[in-house]
Amino acid sequence: MKPSLQVRLSQHLALTPQLQQSIRLLQLSTLELHQEVEQMLEQNPFLEAEEDSPTPESQVIQERSAPTQEESRYDADTGAADAAHEAGVGDPEPVSVEQLDFGAGESREDWDSGHDREDFNSLSDTPAARNGANEDDDSDWSERSTFTPSLPDHLRGQLLGMRLAGEDMLLVESLIDSLNEDGYLADTLEEIAERLAFGIEAGAVVTGDAIDPVEAATMREELIDRLRCALGWLQSLEPTGVGARDxxxxxxxxxxxxxxxxxxxxxxxxxxxxxxxxxxxxxxxxxxxxxxxxxxxxxxxxxxxxxxxxxxxxFARAEANIVVPDVIVQKAGRGWRVVLNPDVMPKLRINDMYAQVLRQHRSQRGGATNGGGDGGAMLSSRLQEARWFVKNILQRFDTIQRVSQAIVERQKGFFTHGEIAMKPLVLREIADELGLHESTISRVTTAKYMNTPFGTFELKYFFGSSLNTDAGGNASSTAVRALIKQFVAAEDPKKPLSDSQLSTMLEEQGIQVARRTVAKYREALKIAPANLRKDI
Structure with a gap:
């Protein structure tokens, strides 16, 4: 082929570094955002945290209502948002903890009445706990994070009073280190003995004392026997059942x-x-x-x-079950308004002293064009980077507030009557109302949380598909799940409702839902099938 030159005209989207950072910050969770802020504070000397008083920038967030040029440009050119689907969870085989969930102190009636039996974590039995909030939503967040000693620390405290020999104490310590968060022994005694023997053999190699293979095998057998005794001591500690292997x-x-x-x-x-x-x-x-x-x-x-x-x-850390909301819904007259949670908003500002020194340096060097050579250019770049970062943080919270307020306006019934009054809502409705792209709404509603009178929920919770009704209207899938939960809670434990019966009851309410859809919603609610809810 003969080489030739061709001229072509084309258009493509070029994302500036500022726009890329804005997109990335928008999709970060609160924890990830604070990690990003800490990293930026360490790297950029022009950026500093303001701890004493709220910054002027934090007040600007509540006043802004229009998207920036970079946000509008991104919304016009980015792709569509990802859709979220729910999947049911079947019962595992053989019988495990997840199949026989009954919390300490529950009565037999509680176990038989159809509560969540597929997850041993009793906190998941309530909607508020599933969404990271206690029933008392008005309490101070700091009061919910009381210190709880870890399980290993609790066991070691008891171990000190047993007066075991030094080697036996070390063996029990090895078993404690092998416990998982539920208190079960995660490794077999043979595996633990193998690790201990390997450590002994490695130490012997360092000191130059070789261990005979026969002697090593005998040592492993002795370690297993002594670990069995150590396991007995561990299982005698409180809480009873700790150290079990299954x-x-x-x-x-x-x-x-x-x-x-x-x-x-x-x-x-x-x-x-x-x-x-x-x-x-x-x-x-x-x-x-x-x-x-x-x-x-x-x-x-x-x-x-x-x-x-x-x-x-x-002994599980209470902090792991706490979700700090990004926005808080407050009653305002006959309606509701959304305010940003000041506890999650980073308080940042530009270091005036460093910025002033850079300006003086430029003026002494004859302006920005030739001021300071490569060093001055690098500092100017860092200053601009700090300004962009602060601006993008402000834009992130501004967008979150605007999207949250739009959701609240669409779901007023929920804030008055609960999830049974939830309306169908899709990302495109909020995107069209705010002039944003669906992908932007998807990023905003992922890993962002709203505190409401009924608990703390992820923003995605307020979106649900539409189901047809006999009256020609639509019902939200969230409201249908709430109805299923009510039906199951009121059923006769001796004659639990099947999926077909639940489908019929929903049809009597004017909502057309297939049996398979009912089964999917029931599994999403972690409600066991009718045969497992039956009182034996």
Whole structure:
């Protein structure tokens, strides 16, 4: 082929560094934003944090209402937003903690009434807790983060009073280090012994003392035997059940702490060999397998329900369940208004002293064109970078507030009556109202949270698909899920509602929902199927 030259005209979008930073800051969560701010404060000397008083920039956020030129340019040229889909979760096999969730102190009626049984975390049973808020939404956020000692620290405190030999103490310490957050032993004794033996052999190599292979194998066997003794000491500590290697062992350890009785013995047999039947609530097979009558099986079930399947649950860090909202919804006359949470807004400013020194340096060098050579140009670039960063932070919070206010205006019914009054809403409606692009709305509503009278929710929570009604209108999928939750809460535990019955009840309310859709919504709500909600 003969080489030739061709001239072509084309258009393409060129994102400036400032616009790229604006897009990136917009999609960051609050935690990620503060990490970004800390990193920028370390790198840029012209940027500093203002801790004492609110900055003028923070007041500008509430006054601004129009998008900037960079934001409008981005909204006109970026692609569409990603869609979010919910997926159901099936029951795992074999029987595990997730299949037999019953929190400490719950009654048998609670277990049988159809509460969440697929997740052992009892905090997930309430909508407010699932969204990171307690029932008391008016309390101070700092009061919710009380200090709780960790499970290893709690166990080591008890270990000090056992007066074990030095080597035995170290072995128990090794087991404590192998516990997961639920209090279960994450590694097998053989794996722990292998690690300890490897450390001993590595130390011997350093000192020049070789270990014979036969001697090494004997040492590993001895370590496993001593670890079994150490495991017994660990499992004698409080909370009862800690150090268990699986769910049956954890439950049996707690049952053995109870007074001996026929129900206790039956409960131990069920936990050791027939947890799968208990998970399926197959009362007839349990009667045969345990060789006990139905009344005794029910007594054994009551004992099992009162156990704690996650001994380390109460030592979990409370901070992990706290979500600090980006915006707060407040009552304003007959309506609602959105204000930014000042606790999550970085208070930044330009260091006036450094900026003044740079200006003087420029004037002494004859202006910005030849002022200071490469060093002056680098400092000027850093100063401009700091100004851009502050401006993009302001734009981020401005956009979040505008989008949140638009959501509140569209979902006024929710703030008065709760989720059952939620209306269908899609990203495009908010985008068209504010003159933004759908992808911008998607970024704003991801990992950003709103504090409401009913709890703290992610902004995406207020968007839902539309379902047809007999009256020709539309119902939000969120409101339909709320109705399903109400139906299940009011059902007869001896005759729980099937997905088909729930679909029929929704149709009686004028909402057309297929049985498979009901099943998807039920699984999203972490409500067990009818056969697992039935009172045995």
């Amino acid at each position: 769910l049956p062992e954890c439950l049996v350890l707690q049952l053995r702490e109870l007074d001996p009785s026929p129900a206790q013995a039956a409960a131990i047999r069920i936990c050791q060999h027939h947890l799968d039947l208990l998970a399926r609530r197959d009362i007839k097979k349990l009667v045969t397998a345990v060789a006990a009558d139905e009344a005794l099986i029910r007594e054994a079930q009551t004992l099992i329900v009162a156990l704690e399947p996650k001994p380390g649950r109460r």
